[in-house]
Amino acid sequence: MEKLVVVDGNHAAALGALLCRPDVVAAYPITPQTPLVEHFTQYIADGALDCAILEPESEHSAMSILEGASLAGGRTFTATSSQGLALMYEPYFRASTMRLPIVMDIVNREMISPQTIWGGPQDSLSVRDAGWIQIYVEDNQEILDMNVQAFKIAEHKDVLLPVNICFDGFYLSHMTEGVLVCEQEKVDAFLPKYLPEHVKLDPERPMAVDPLTPGAYLQYYRELHMQAMDNAKKVIQQVNDEFAQLFGRSYGGLVDTYRLEDADYVLITMGSLTGTARVAVDYARQKGVKVGILKLRSIRPFPKELVQQYLKGRKAAGVVDRNVSFGWHCGITYLEVLSAMGGALNMPLLPFIGGLGGEDLTIELLAKAIDYIVAAGKGRYNTPQQAIWLVKGEEE
Amino acid sequence: MRAAEMKTIKMSATDKMLAYADMVAPGITSCEGCNVELTMRTVLKVLGPNTIVAIPPGCMGGVQTVGWEDRMGTKIPVFFPLLDNTASMLGGIKKYYEHIGRHVNVVAFAGDGASVDAGFQALSGAAERGDNIIYICYDNEGYMNTGFQRSGSTTKGSWTSTTPVGAAHKGKKTHRKDAPMIMAMHDIPYVATASPAYIPDLIAKVEKAMQVRDGMAYIHVYNACSTGWGYQPCKSIDICRRSVQTRFYPLYEVEHGKFKLSLDIKQPKPVKDFLNQLKKFRHLSESDILEIQELVDRRWNRLLGLCQI
Structure with a gap:
């Protein structure tokens, strides 16, 4: 045992x-x-x-x-x-x-x-x-x-x-x-x-x-x-x-998913912030928002085919990065997802940055990210040229 | 026949060099008169086939001792470490062989740049950690493979391609570090200096290094460089001998802290007799030469003092 x-x-x-x-x-x-x-x-x-x-x-x-x-x-x-x-x-x-x-x-x-x-x-x-x-x-x-x-x-x-x-x-x-x-x-x-x-x-x-x-x-x-x-x-x-x-324990392989099957909206995460994102998704689901998580596990090799497969037919998605890519004004995994989608991208894909230097990415901040994704999916918010910063005190 | 088996037999250095197999492929591309190649072939003959050798970037790597394309430059396992991690990589190799209970000579043949400059942190770390490796540094006073740039081992006043001689500045401004002495101060089991002008002494020192089991054995060889220093290739051994006879480069060994001169130079020639053979010192003034003579005297007296402890 x-x-x-x-x-x-x-x-x-x-x-x-x-x-x-x-x-x-x-x-x-x-x-x-x-x-x-x-x-x-x-x-x-x-x-x-x-x-x-x-x-x-x-x-x-x-x-x-x-x-x-x-x-x-x-x-x-x-x-x-x-x-x-x-x-x-x-x-x-x-x-x-x-x-x-x-x-x-x-x-x-x-x-x-x-x-x-x-x-x-x-x-x-x-x-x-x-x-x-x-x-x-x-x-x-x-x-x-x-x-x-x-x-x-x-x-x-x-x-x-x-x-x-x-x-x-x-x-x-x-x-x-x-x-x-x-x-x-x-x-x-x-x-x-x-x-x-x-x-x-x-x-x-x-x-x-x-x-x-x-x-x-x-x-x-x-x-x-x-x-x-x-x-x-x-x-x-x-x-x-x-x-x-x-x-008896599976992690999905290259990626993992949470409540993704019927989701219209996708929050793409990596690492420990996924735990908080699961709670934020549960709250959103309680309000009737059909959102799920695509958790990136392998960054090299990058699961291009799986990302394409899991994002196909969704209304909007967003990537939460706890890191930056200088010169692109977004996070690194956002760029990776964007590259993976290539010409197959036919929905808004939003870049989020937060939680740098150990800052807490709270449930509220991730709920805010979900709100943005939903708004973008409904055509009320355009894909921005720069990352949306998830900063404490700016939850609303 | 293996070097270890030969040990029990009384043989002259010449006999040993005739009897031992050459571990380096014929036809590596060293410069004419290169005494580093002579040194390398000699020490690898003594070390024999049960050896893994690291040749970091530098002259002996550049002349394809590791190999070219899919061909090996040696008959024993050989690899290029990075310029700055030779001792660490060897430490890892040795530790694994110790772990599985197998004895292998794990050896570096590294230039002064890879040893006393970029690789010095790794070398010092391995010495302090007690890694049982044999580290042989061939010191030709600079980055000779890449066109004669200065290193921490370059003598003060030397012309090099990065310490050129002009109207405002005349060569390197600081003294060379005393690398074997620094290694001796790590209190490792064995430290020695050697010269290709004294091959029997070099062979004996490699044999001693091979017996060490309780830490690092370090041998520092001073190798003249005809292309970088400016002298006729046929004078390589003569230049090396002069460096010893002038006390510029004393031959000594340190066994478990005990210093001993290998060759006492009772009536030294002035250091000028060594310096004036070399184009890289041609611009030196009398006072410049005097300053080097003073350093040579100081280091010699310090060494004598240590030999008396």
């Missing part, structure tokens, strides 16, 4: 990673990720797992150590946030292009300036084109479960790409919830040992990793990498379904 524990998001992530028996872990502390590392290293100190821990002097080295360990053939795990992710950008890009199935949790935090330590996925979304799979989760159970699924996705022979499990700093990392911990034997059956064949540094089988590579080869590698991303769409869904069968 699964054990029920009451833990915060960081602790749930550590438990999830521990279940996967990584060989080598290296992580540098940064708020709000620090407790994740502390929990993990405490478990190792207590003898819960024979895992090699390295204490790097920076995030740049944390990722570099994992690349070395992964090239040697090990299963590896780390976690970071914000400035730490920015510092490791150089080896971050390289982990995916060397096709190393590293798993790294990103405890989402704003990027400075101004000085901040609070939540927002600006950090990971800003590096969404560095070739990693990025999955965004909503609550602590999903954190634990996705850490287990992440290795299975990353190490799949049709994928072989590193995976980020991204969750909101403080809202999840420091929020306590009841979480069921998967049984170790079941995880062991679900997740076989990692046995790399595509790239390995081993004197028994000498290999040159990354000789000087002319453009024609590089183009070929990029093509394969993009193909692996396409394959990942299928694999993420398969792994979700297999996990659901074994552990």
